[in-house]
Amino acid sequence: MIPECLVVEVGVRGDDCPLATATREVPVVVDARPPQLRADGYALLQFSAPADDRLADALDDDDRIRYLHRSRVDGRDNYRCLSKHPCVVHELVSVGLVVESLTYRAGDARIRGAVVGHDVLEGVMDRAGETVGVSLQRVYPLGDDDDHPVATRWDLTERQEAALRTAFEMGYFDVPRRTDAAAVAGALGISKSAFLERLRRAERTLAERMFG
Structure with a gap:
């Protein structure tokens, strides 16, 4: 062992x-x-x-x-x-x-x-x-906890996890921000509105898990 x-x-x-x-x-x-x-x-x-x-x-x-x-x-x-x-x-x-x-x-x-x-x-x-x-x-x-994928652990969809991960890696959550929603959406290959919707859904899911 x-x-x-x-x-x-x-x-x-x-x-x-x-x-x-x-x-x-x-x-x-x-x-x-x-x-x-x-x-x-x-x-x-x-x-x-x-x-x-x-x-x-x-x-x-x-x-x-x-x-x-x-x-x-x-x-x-x-x-x-x-x-x-x-x-x-x-x-x-x-x-x-x-x-x-x-x-x-x-x-x-x-x-x-x-x-x-x-x-x-x-x-x-x-x-x-x-x-x-x-x-x-x-x-x-x-x-x-690392033995389970992030999406499974937090009840996120794969697309929501990708949106969160890409936004984090590109500095969208930094203060001040190093990028904007349009740039993250471009990296994901989706529209800005689609990215923001996935981000809001992911944030709500995380909040529900944290605060019940």
């Missing part, structure tokens, strides 16, 4: 993988599953983003992408494809990082995962230090 499991958040800046390249060209937020490295050297990519034909075109024009498939559900595009370009996340996985979430925005990536024990953490930190553009953002012990 391992004594401790740690949550690790890593930022990646300047990666040249297909998803990073595509989000530099198209202002959308891409939520990806951890890439699966196959025996033939290709990585299986599965990811989703707000519906935007420009993203599909950018990926389709990338010579490193093979067998791109897109399906649209409730205003979001779900993608599957193969990539022959190695991803930075593989470097961290190889030394013990268990990736739980992976988000691309404006060419940068945010990786959240877990490591089992401080020895593995040291290996991840060493590899992050050796890899250009990779920085360790946060480390903290995994608690019981």
